[in-house]
Amino acid sequence: MKETKLWINGQWVDTKESYELTSPYDGKVIAKVAKATPQDVAYAIESAQEAFKKFKSSTAYERAEILYRVVNIMRGRRQEFAEILALEAGKPLSAGLTEIDRTIATYQFAAEAAKQVSGETIPMDAAPGVSDRIGWTRRVPLGVVSAITPFNFPFNLVAHKLGPAFAVGNAVVLKPATQTPLSSIVMAEIFKEAGLPDGMLQIVTGSGSELSDILVTHPLVKKVTFTGSGTVGLKIKEKVGLRKVTLELGSNAGLIIEPSAPIEKIVDRCVGGAFGFAGQVCISLQRIFVHQSIYEQFTKAFVETTEKLVVGDPMDENTDVSAMINPKEVTRITEWIEEAKAQGATVATGGTFTERTLTPTVMTNVKPDMKIVCQETFAPIVSIVPYETFDKAIDLLNKSDLGLNAGIFTNNLEDAMRAADELEAGAVIINDVPTFRIDNMPYGGIKKSGYGREGIKFAVQEMTEMKFITIKTKL
Incomplete structure (x- = not known):
C-alpha cells in the first residue's frame, strides 16, 4: 500500500498523522495519505515566498521550457496517469485518457502563454x-x-492552477481534494524532473476544513484559486479580503433542443454530456428542454441510447459509467429521486443503485422546484422537460441561481443569436451540449457559479498584477 508525504521545498516530508484513502469503486484501501497541519501549511507558504523571490526574475523562455518539459514527460506516462484516475477517482479508463490528453494540452497552452504576456503603450x-x-x-x-x-478532474483542474501560475512566475501551494491526492503528488515528481526550482510548488494534503483558513488568510498569500462547492466558495470569498480570488463553483447546466435539430445526430452527444464520469462534472448536462413537437421522439431516442451505457469497473476499457465518488453521494441522489417520484416525477430509465453506483437515470414529468431540477445534482441523472415556445425555453433554462454553461441545438440562426444574448450563463454553447469545454477558452460562471475566469490566457490576467511605468523624457 502506498504511503504518501508532503512535498515541501523539493523534499518529501513526513507527518505525524495520516488518513486512509479508499477506492470509490470497491472501497478497498489504496493509500495512507499524509495529513498536514496548519503549521505545515504556514511553513510551505513561507518557503514558497522565498522561492518566488528568486524565480520571479526568470525569463519567459525559461518558464516556457519548464512547462514544455512537463508536457513531454506526461505524454510518455498517459496510461499510468489514467490508471491513477481510475483508482482514486473511479473514472473509467477512456475518460481518464481523455483527461490526461486535455491536461497535456493545458500545460502546452501555459507554455505558449508564458511567451505572450505583454502590456501596452x-x-x-x-x-x-x-x-x-x-x-x-x-x-x-x-x-x-x-x-x-x-x-472530479484532479489532473486537468490542477493544471489550470499550476500552468498559468508558473507561466508568469508565481509560486503555488497546492491543496488537492482529499479523495484525489495521488494525481497531484505525482506532479511533484514531474515538475522536479522538468526543472522547476525547489519551493515553487508545495503540495499539502489533508482536511480542507482544517487547512483552508491558513491557505486563504496567510499574509504572504496574494491569490486564492478554488474549484469546488458554492458553500465553501462563499466562505472563502468572505475571508479572502483584498487578495485576488478566482472561484469556480457549482452549475445546473441546461440545454434547449429546437425542432430543427436532427435528433439522430445529437442524441449520442447529449447522453455523453449527461453521464460522463457519472455526471460528476461541473458542466454536466442536467436539464434538457425539448420542443413539444419532438419531445416524445427525442426522449425515446435518449432513453434507448442511455440504456446501452455500460456500468462497471473503471479499470475495464468497456466501462462507460462507474462509481460515484463515495457512498454518501449515492444515498443523497437516490433520496432526491425518491422525493421527486413522490411529487409525481417518472423514472424513464435507470434509478437502480448499489452502495457505490447509480445507473444512468432519466427523469420525466418533473417540476421546476424539485431538487433534481433546481439544485446541482452532480450525479448521473438528467431531467427532460417539454416546452411550447422558444421564449418559454429560455425562461425555463434561466430559472436557476447558477449560471456556468448553457447550450442550444438549432438550425435557426435567429434563435441561436437570441440564445447567445438572453441565456444567463458564463458561456453559451451553440449546437453542442453545455458540457463542452476546451482548455484555452474563457471558463467561469455568473450568478452563484463563480467569480473570475480560467482558461490559460484569462487565468494569466488573474494571476498577475498590472504595473504602469512612465518616463519624463526631458528634465
Whole structure:
C-alpha cells in the first residue's frame, strides 16, 4: 500500500498523522495519505515566498521550457496517469485518457502563454499639456498562490492552477481534494524532473476544513484559486479580503433542443454530456428542454441510447459509467429521486443503485422546484422537460441561481443569436451540449457559479498584477 508525504521545498516530508484513502469503486484501501497541519501549511507558504523571490526574475523562455518539459514527460506516462484516475477517482479508463490528453494540452497552452504576456503603450500626449512622457504597462507576478482543487478532474483542474501560475512566475501551494491526492503528488515528481526550482510548488494534503483558513488568510498569500462547492466558495470569498480570488463553483447546466435539430445526430452527444464520469462534472448536462413537437421522439431516442451505457469497473476499457465518488453521494441522489417520484416525477430509465453506483437515470414529468431540477445534482441523472415556445425555453433554462454553461441545438440562426444574448450563463454553447469545454477558452460562471475566469490566457490576467511605468523624457 502506498504511503504518501508532503512535498515541501523539493523534499518529501513526513507527518505525524495520516488518513486512509479508499477506492470509490470497491472501497478497498489504496493509500495512507499524509495529513498536514496548519503549521505545515504556514511553513510551505513561507518557503514558497522565498522561492518566488528568486524565480520571479526568470525569463519567459525559461518558464516556457519548464512547462514544455512537463508536457513531454506526461505524454510518455498517459496510461499510468489514467490508471491513477481510475483508482482514486473511479473514472473509467477512456475518460481518464481523455483527461490526461486535455491536461497535456493545458500545460502546452501555459507554455505558449508564458511567451505572450505583454502590456501596452499609453498615449501620454493625449492628455492636455503633456508632450514629453512615455507610458506603458507590464503584467507582473503576484507571489504565492494558494490553489485548492476538486476530485472530479484532479489532473486537468490542477493544471489550470499550476500552468498559468508558473507561466508568469508565481509560486503555488497546492491543496488537492482529499479523495484525489495521488494525481497531484505525482506532479511533484514531474515538475522536479522538468526543472522547476525547489519551493515553487508545495503540495499539502489533508482536511480542507482544517487547512483552508491558513491557505486563504496567510499574509504572504496574494491569490486564492478554488474549484469546488458554492458553500465553501462563499466562505472563502468572505475571508479572502483584498487578495485576488478566482472561484469556480457549482452549475445546473441546461440545454434547449429546437425542432430543427436532427435528433439522430445529437442524441449520442447529449447522453455523453449527461453521464460522463457519472455526471460528476461541473458542466454536466442536467436539464434538457425539448420542443413539444419532438419531445416524445427525442426522449425515446435518449432513453434507448442511455440504456446501452455500460456500468462497471473503471479499470475495464468497456466501462462507460462507474462509481460515484463515495457512498454518501449515492444515498443523497437516490433520496432526491425518491422525493421527486413522490411529487409525481417518472423514472424513464435507470434509478437502480448499489452502495457505490447509480445507473444512468432519466427523469420525466418533473417540476421546476424539485431538487433534481433546481439544485446541482452532480450525479448521473438528467431531467427532460417539454416546452411550447422558444421564449418559454429560455425562461425555463434561466430559472436557476447558477449560471456556468448553457447550450442550444438549432438550425435557426435567429434563435441561436437570441440564445447567445438572453441565456444567463458564463458561456453559451451553440449546437453542442453545455458540457463542452476546451482548455484555452474563457471558463467561469455568473450568478452563484463563480467569480473570475480560467482558461490559460484569462487565468494569466488573474494571476498577475498590472504595473504602469512612465518616463519624463526631458528634465
